[in-house]
Amino acid sequence: MTAPVVLRRRPPAEAHGHWPEQVIPLLRRIYAARGAGAIELAQPRLAHLLPPEGMLGLDAASHLLADAIANDRHVVVVGDFDCDGATACAVAVRGLRMLGARKVSHAVPNRITHGYGLSPGLVAELAERDPDLLVTVDHGIACHAGISEAKARGWQVLVTDHHLPGETLPAADAIVDPNQPGDGFPSKALAGVGVVFYVLLALRRRMREAGAFAGAGPDLSRLLDLVAVGTVADLVPLDTNNRTLVAAGLRRLRAGQGCAGLNALIEVARRDPTRLSAADIGYAVAPRLNAAGRLEDMSLGIECLLTDDPAHGRELAETLDRINGERRAMQQQMMEEGEAFAARISVADAGMPLAMCLHDTDWHPGVIGLVASKMKERLHRPVVAFAPAEPGSDILRGSARSIPGLHIRDVLATVDARHPGLIDRFGGHAMAAGLTLASSALPLFEQAFRDCVQALATPDLLRVEILSDGELGVEEFCRSAAEALRDGGPWGQAFPEPQFDGVFTVQRWRVVGERHLKLELEYAGIRIPAIEFGGWDGGEPPSRVRLAYRLEPDDYRGGDAIQLVVVHREAA
Numbered sequence: 001m002t003a004p005v006v007l008r009r010r011p012p013a014e015a016h017g018h019w020p021e022q023v024i025p026l027l028r029r030i031y032a033a034r035g036a037g038a039i040e041l042a043q044p045r046l047a048h049l050l051p052p053e054g055m056l057g058l059d060a061a062s063h064l065l066a067d068a069i070a071n072d073r074h075v076v077v078v079g080d081f082d083c084d085g086a087t088a089c090a091v092a093v094r095g096l097r098m099l100g101a102r103k104v105s106h107a108v109p110n111r112i113t114h115g116y117g118l119s120p121g122l123v124a125e126l127a128e129r130d131p132d133l134l135v136t137v138d139h140g141i142a143c144h145a146g147i148s149e150a151k152a153r154g155w156q157v158l159v160t161d162h163h164l165p166g167e168t169l170p171a172a173d174a175i176v177d178p179n180q181p182g183d184g185f186p187s188k189a190l191a192g193v194g195v196v197f198y199v200l201l202a203l204r205r206r207m208r209e210a211g212a213f214a215g216a217g218p219d220l221s222r223l224l225d226l227v228a229v230g231t232v233a234d235l236v237p238l239d240t241n242n243r244t245l246v247a248a249g250l251r252r253l254r255a256g257q258g259c260a261g262l263n264a265l266i267e268v269a270r271r272d273p274t275r276l277s278a279a280d281i282g283y284a285v286a287p288r289l290n291a292a293g294r295l296e297d298m299s300l301g302i303e304c305l306l307t308d309d310p311a312h313g314r315e316l317a318e319t320l321d322r323i324n325g326e327r328r329a330m331q332q333q334m335m336e337e338g339e340a341f342a343a344r345i346s347v348a349d350a351g352m353p354l355a356m357c358l359h360d361t362d363w364h365p366g367v368i369g370l371v372a373s374k375m376k377e378r379l380h381r382p383v384v385a386f387a388p389a390e391p392g393s394d395i396l397r398g399s400a401r402s403i404p405g406l407h408i409r410d411v412l413a414t415v416d417a418r419h420p421g422l423i424d425r426f427g428g429h430a431m432a433a434g435l436t437l438a439s440s441a442l443p444l445f446e447q448a449f450r451d452c453v454q455a456l457a458t459p460d461l462l463r464v465e466i467l468s469d470g471e472l473g474v475e476e477f478c479r480s481a482a483e484a485l486r487d488g489g490p491w492g493q494a495f496p497e498p499q500f501d502g503v504f505t506v507q508r509w510r511v512v513g514e515r516h517l518k519l520e521l522e523y524a525g526i527r528i529p530a531i532e533f534g535g536w537d538g539g540e541p542p543s544r545v546r547l548a549y550r551l552e553p554d555d556y557r558g559g560d561a562i563q564l565v566v567v568h569r570e571a572a
Contacts, residue, residue, distance in 0.1 A: 005464045005568055007501060007548055012470075013037060026476055027488045030469055030498045036240070043488075044244040046221065054184035058202040060174035064133060064158050065203045066210070069101045073132035078118055079108040079302060080138040080192070081293030083286045087230030088137035088160075088193040090259075090305035091223045095200040098218040099207060105129065106306075108298045111366050115389070115397075116425075116434060118146035123153070131155055138192025139163070141177050142427045144170045160196045162236075163427055164409060189237040189494075193230030194245055197223060224249040225258040226305060228490075232278045233286035235431070237494035246490040250276060260313035261304035265289065267314070268321045272555070278490035279497070288317070291324035294366030327367060334363055334371045338385065342375065354462070355453040356383045357446040359396070363387035369399035369432070376401040380464045382408060382453055384435075386442065395424070396442060400433040405461045406453065409433045415448045422448065466548050466568050468501040474524040479560040482553045501548045503572045504528070511536045521547075521564070529554070532566035544572040 013032035019039050031042035040048055052058055068075050075096060079089030089106050096104045107126055109115065114122045117139040123146050126134070133156040136143065140159035147157050147170040157172040164179050176199055178185040190198070197220070204217045228249020231242055238246065252258055253266070253276050262285065266273050269284035292301040300323075304316035338358045345353060356379060358371065368385035376383045382402045389395040402408035407430040416423050422445055426435035437445055472481075491497035507527065508520040517535035521528045530549065548568040554561035 004462075005466060005570075007466045007468060007546070007568060007570075009468045009470050009501070015042075022484075023488075024481065024484050026472075026481060027484050030485075030488070033469060034495055036495075041240055044240050044247065046244060046248050048240070049244050050186055050241045052198050052202045052205075054186065055176060055178060055198060055202075056180060056183040056185070057174050057176040058199065061158050061160070061176050061199050062202040062206040064156060064174055065096070065099075065101075065135075065199070066206050066212075068133045068156075069096070069099065069207075072102060074103040074105070074130060075101060075133045075135060076126060076129060076131040077104065077106040077135045077137060078122070078126075078139075079106060079298065080117070081108060081111050081298040082138070083233035083289045083293075083301075084192045084230040085138035086289055086293065086298050086301045086305060087226040087233070088191075088196045089302050091193055091200070091226050091230075092135060092137050092160075092196045093306060094226075094259075095197075095203075095220060095223055098220070098222075099200070099203060100212065105131075106302060108293075108302060110297055111293060115436070116427075118143040118150070120145050120149040122146065123149040126150075127153065133158065135196075136160060137196045140170065140172065141165045141175070141180070142170075142425075144168070147172050160192070160199055162190050162192050162195050163429065166427075187239055187241040189239045189242055191231040191234040191236045191242070193227050193234075194236075194242065197227050197245070221248065222252075222257075225252045225262055228253070228278075229262060229281050229285060229289075232281040232490070232492060233290070235282075235493050238278075238490060238492040239494060243490055243495060246278060246492075250278070250490060259305060260307055260310045261316060264310065264313040264317035265304070265320065268317045275486070275555075277486060278492050282492070287327075288320045288324045291327040292320055294370075295323055295327055295330070295364070327370075330364055331367050331370050331374075334360070334367055335374055337363075338371050338375050339378075342379065352379065352381065353450060354381060354457050355450045356381055357386065357442070357449060358383065359386040359442060361388060365389060365397040368397065369401070369434075372399045372401040373432075376403065380462065382406055382411070384449065388439070389436065394439050396437055396439050398435045398437065400428070400435065402431050402433075403461060404431075404465075405458075406456060411449070411452050411456065414452050415445065418452075419444065419448055466499075467496070468548055469498050470500060471502045472500050472551065474526060477523070477526060477528055477551070477562065479553055479562055482551045482562045485551060486553060497550060499548055499550050499567055501546065503544060503546050504530075506541050506543050506545055509541055517541065517566075519566070528562070528564060530564035530566055532569060535566060535569065541569065542571040546570050546572045 010033045015028035015032040015037045017038045036042040077092040079085045109122050135158045141161040159172045159175045161177045208217050228246045265285050271280045289301045292298050307313050365387040368387045372383045372385040384398045384400040386396045386398045389397045400408045409428045412426045424436040504521040512518045517532040519530040549564040549566050554563040
């Protein structure tokens with residue numbers, strides 16, 4: 001069950017202007033190939049951050065918040081149960097307190113009990129807190145019923161979100177979402193945590209102009225460690241503005257200036273904070289935060305991000321680490337079941353279908369997104385994984401993941417338009433979306449989903465394309481080049497980590513950890529170690545191979561050691 005792979009090189013591009021000496025020519029070439037041909041685009045600083053002007057709703061939002069602070073009103077920040085939602089909640093709570101709010105609390109829906117976002121059920125539970133103003137972070141643009149319920153209780157509602165809106169907007173007092181109609185903010189790629197950070201920037205400016213501070217006001221850049229983690233975790237495109245935010249947050253974390261909870265999470269993940277990268281956030285820090293929202297209650301993760309006590313932060317981080325271990329075991333089991341199910345579907349359909357719907361009555365709804373993502377990567381097909389909303393429920397929760405070029409939320413919108421009432425609720429992005437429907441509706445949805453993908457997918461979309469930055473010269477297989485590549489980010493969505501290709505001779509090989517392939521390669525007279533994670537297929541690799549790979553420092557061996565991390569291998 002593998003999709004065809006096409007390996008091709010990026011078109012060459014030229015870097016312009018003055019570059020500092022420490023930016024080596026290899027890195028300049030890589031930046032230029034990603035459209036960053038000048039140093040201010042390749043390594044943007046906070047001075048290059050886009051100003052808040054143009055973001056629709058900021059004036060109304062800052063007015064609501066300034067009025068709430070001035071009149072000592074109770075503000076409840078309503079987060080979400082993923083890493084972006086948790087970090088956005090922590091940024092909002094910390095930021096409002098920095099700006100003088102004395103009555104700030106937070107809440108987060110439970111994935112099983114409440115479902116996604118500000119639901120009427122969650123609003124009913126919040127009534128005992130007697131809030132004056134609800135602030136949604138990383139959700140709200142699709143929460144019409146919950147917002148209407150809150151308004152009926154006499155509360156004000158501020159929506160801060162980044163998801164795509166539906167045909168109508170909710171009846172909130174103010175909405176800040178760069179993707180809402182009429183918004184003129186140049187970057188539409190902000191994560192939820194980035195949106196609320198901009199709201200705080202606008203609020204500080206309003207308060208400063210009103211004379212609320214003796215000077216410039218509190219330093220909101222202290223929140224950028226959280227902004228960086230949420231932005232990387234949510235897999236939004238790292239355009240210049242997002243890379244500005246992430247790079248600034250990484251600098252704080254590397255300097256040990258992160259909040260107590262993030263510092264503790266880095267420690268339990270066994271990452272070196274002085275060399276922390278966006279990949280470390282994506283693969284080590286974010287999963288531990290996300291695990292709380294997937295299996296238990298994201299309140300635990302938010303508490304970890306809000307504490308200023310290092311000992312308490314360490315205790316919470318260790319609990320999150322344990323939960324993440326449970327999540328990994330559950331995910332592995334669900335993946336094995338999903339692969340077996342997909343194999344049966346392929347046999348029944350005499351080939352791999354263009355889209356996959358996977359479902360098991362024993363699956364956990366908090367892990368289906370990971371299963372869908374992993375299966376999408378393995379099959380290079382859009383995948384929707386379903387699980388009961390709660391044990392024994394007739395309502396299914398689905399998590400969809402797509403491939404480049406196929407907008408998954410638009411696919412769901414098309415299915416909804418062709419079959420009104422089939423889907424209860426849906427929402428999301430181009431690459432990821434969520435939905436709910438009745439279990440009895442699953443067969444019809446599966447057929448409608450496949451039909452829609454069939455109409456949109458082209459043969460080119462169904463091939464895995466691996467883009468290479470070309471060959472490395474023999475002198476570039478060195479520690480200094482590997483470190484420059486590692487530290488030259490942040491790398492991520494739409495600004496991918498550098499990878500290269502070349503033909504190598506396999507001198508030695510062995511299997512490690514049952515599934516991984518350790519190689520000793522020869523290239524132009526030098527020996528280079530390499531590892532291909534999950535690369536053991538039961539057969540001996542050919543003596544000559546063409547590889548797509550990343551060049552990385554080998555910190556395990558230390559010194560001048562490097563290794564190649566194999567992304568793709570084929571016979572040469």
